[in-house]
Amino acid sequence: MAKLLTRRSVLTGLGYGAIIGGTAGLIFSPSFHDMVLSTGERLAYRSHRLIGRDALAPEFTEADLSPDFRTNGNTMPKSDDYQRHMDTGFADWKLKIDGLVAAPMEFSLAALKAMPARTQITRHDCVEGWSAIGKWTGAPLAALLSQVALLPSARFLVLHCADDFGGDAYYESIDLVDAFHPQTLLAYTMNDQPLSVGHGAPLRLRVERQLGYKQAKYVMRIEATATLAGTGLGKGGYWEDQIGYDWYAGI
Amino acid sequence: MSTTEPIDAPMNATPAGGDVVERHRLSTRLWHWTNVVTLVIMLMSGLMIFNAHPRLYWGKYGANPDYAWLQIGATQANTGFLRIGSLTVETTGILGRWTDSNGQVRNRAFPWWATIPQGYNLASARRWHLTFAWVFAVGIGVYLIRSLWNRHLQRDLLPSAEEVKPSHVWTDIKHHAKLQFPTGEAARHYNVLQKFAYLLVLIILIPGMILTGFTMSPSLNASTPWLLDLFGGRQSARSLHFIFACGIVLFILVHLLMVVLAGPINEIRSMITGRYRLPKEKK
Ligand code: HEM
Numbered sequence: 366m367a368k369l370l371t372r373r374s375v376l377t378g379l380g381y382g383a384i385i386g387g388t389a390g391l392i393f394s395p396s397f398h399d400m401v402l403s404t405g406e407r408l409a410y411r412s413h414r415l416i417g418r419d420a421l422a423p424e425f426t427e428a429d430l431s432p433d434f435r436t437n438g439n440t441m442p443k444s445d446d447y448q449r450h451m452d453t454g455f456a457d458w459k460l461k462i463d464g465l466v467a468a469p470m471e472f473s474l475a476a477l478k479a480m481p482a483r484t485q486i487t488r489h490d491c492v493e494g495w496s497a498i499g500k501w502t503g504a505p506l507a508a509l510l511s512q513v514a515l516l517p518s519a520r521f522l523v524l525h526c527a528d529d530f531g532g533d534a535y536y537e538s539i540d541l542v543d544a545f546h547p548q549t550l551l552a553y554t555m556n557d558q559p560l561s562v563g564h565g566a567p568l569r570l571r572v573e574r575q576l577g578y579k580q581a582k583y584v585m586r587i588e589a590t591a592t593l594a595g596t597g598l599g600k601g602g603y604w605e606d607q608i609g610y611d612w613y614a615g616i
Numbered sequence: 617m618s619t620t621e622p623i624d625a626p627m628n629a630t631p632a633g634g635d636v637v638e639r640h641r642l643s644t645r646l647w648h649w650t651n652v653v654t655l656v657i658m659l660m661s662g663l664m665i666f667n668a669h670p671r672l673y674w675g676k677y678g679a680n681p682d683y684a685w686l687q688i689g690a691t692q693a694n695t696g697f698l699r700i701g702s703l704t705v706e707t708t709g710i711l712g713r714w715t716d717s718n719g720q721v722r723n724r725a726f727p728w729w730a731t732i733p734q735g736y737n738l739a740s741a742r743r744w745h746l747t748f749a750w751v752f753a754v755g756i757g758v759y760l761i762r763s764l765w766n767r768h769l770q771r772d773l774l775p776s777a778e779e780v781k782p783s784h785v786w787t788d789i790k791h792h793a794k795l796q797f798p799t800g801e802a803a804r805h806y807n808v809l810q811k812f813a814y815l816l817v818l819i820i821l822i823p824g825m826i827l828t829g830f831t832m833s834p835s836l837n838a839s840t841p842w843l844l845d846l847f848g849g850r851q852s853a854r855s856l857h858f859i860f861a862c863g864i865v866l867f868i869l870v871h872l873l874m875v876v877l878a879g880p881i882n883e884i885r886s887m888i889t890g891r892y893r894l895p896k897e898k899k
Contacts, residue, residue: 374889377889381649398740402740403747413833416839417838420839423837423844431677433682434679488676488677488837490834490850493738494666495671496676496677496679497679574837608737608738611743
């Protein structure tokens with residue numbers, strides 16, 4: 366008769382018990398979400414930067430364009446200021462770049478359009494799961510950054526937007542790898558038309574290797590910062606702060 | 617640890633029904649149970665992520681204005697439905713429209729009892745999913761390498777030339793249909809249908825889940841664009857991700873049924889302690 370309850374099987378059983386008990390304890394602890402469940406984001410951010418720091422997002426052809434590119438988030442900023450800009454065709458609208466820069470500057474829409482432009486047909490992926498392909502023209506963010514000259518202490522760019530949710534203005538942020546990436550644009554044209562209000566007129570960010578909520582619309586101001594701690598609740602973006610979306614949205 | 621010799625039969629003797637043999641290596645057992653926990657988390661958090669946009673498409677793009685080949689939703693008349701192509705099934709109470717644990721009626725695709733977390737929360741579901749995805753992917757990666765290394769894959773899982781002959785497979789199908797399970801020495805090895813099922817899961821479905829998952833990442837699309845070509849675009853990859861997951865669920869149902877039919881205590885004990893009592897030959 367074989368001994369089914371050997372010393373080893375008892376030890377193995379205790380081992381499994383410890384693993385299961387430990388896991389259960391973790392799951393019900395309040396810091397579980399913050400600590401353990403942000404592991405995926407941290408590992409994704411590090412590994413993606415390691416294997417494809419400068420890789421270009423796939424670009425498509427005119428034949429691949431979505432027949433109907435849906436809007437999302439806010440589609441009509443409510444502020445009086447924005448309404449006034451809309452009425453005057455954004456003629457005296459200005460993008461401000463400040464924060465940790467040597468030379469803070471303001472750019473009119475005409476000045477941005479006079480800069481060397483880049484056009485790209487790329488896929489926009491919403492965190493919810495849908496994708497739409499659109500054609501974007503805009504000024505590469507890197508060109509603007511070289512004009513304002515980032516200080517060495519700058520680590521992030523925070524984009525402040527004209528739209529708001531219940532009075533809280535939208536904001537997003539990216540790191541400098543994405544900021545200087547050649548496909549990162551401040552786009553003013555979509556599918557060969559001036560950017561519509563629904564899609565972020567007069568200017569929206571295209572940061573092609575991340576999800577839709579990073580593609581800030583109605584961009585008014587770009588602030589170079591050393592940390593994200595001083596922005597909003599400190600997680601780097603409106604949805605990151607409000608409902609806990611990951612700051613790194615490359616997956 | 618990895619010996620397959622029977623424990624109390626003398627060396628070299630052929631074990632017979634009733635003997636206890638070492639059946640599963642420690643690496644197999646560790647992977648198996650880690651994978652069970654991980655897979656449950658992946659499936660349930662995945663259903664919550666699906667709930668954020670319960671429509672599937674083929675091709676490079678796909679959003680609300682485009683044709684969805686699969687959709688789960690609720691009608692104006694307050695019924696839940698599942699639509700695949702032009703076939704629509706009413707699913708009120710289970711899919712599309714159901715009552716949550718507080719008695720509230722919800723118009724959502726998958727019901728609260730099938731998702732992590734139970735109330736709608738895409739951010740939290742993504743954190744569960746994208747964190748445990750690492751456990752899932754590293755687990756199967758290490759396991760497959762280990763199984764190649766110790767020849768578990770070649771010796772125990774890969775069917776022999778003899779076993780893949782149609783006549784052998786057919787005999788095995790007949791035995792399964794009659795619920796006749798191998799006994800004695802023959803029960804020391806997986807039968808051929810079992811090998812097919814395990815290989816399907818280990819080589820096709822689980823790696824397929826991981827690769828289609830990678831293909832949905834806009835960042836990995838930049839660094840590994842060939843994945844998009846392999847699966848036919850991001851929305852096709854999303855559809856295939858869902859189809860592979862259905863394949864895994866189907867496998868689990870059959871797998872659990874077989875464990876129960878083959879004698880659940882002996883079977884599950886073998887996957888925990890490694891030791892298995894060979895079923896007795898029929899007198
Ligand atoms: C609670 C649920 C489960 C139970 C009770 C269970 C039980 C078992 C048992 C008893 C065996 C050994 C069969 C034998 O010795 O003939 C086995 C093997 C196996 N199971 Fe499961 N299983 C479960 C869930 C899963 C899941 C979710 C998967 C993956 C999708 C899975 C994949 C496998 C594989 C691939 C093997 C073969 C392992 C090898 O030899 O490499 N099982 N399972």
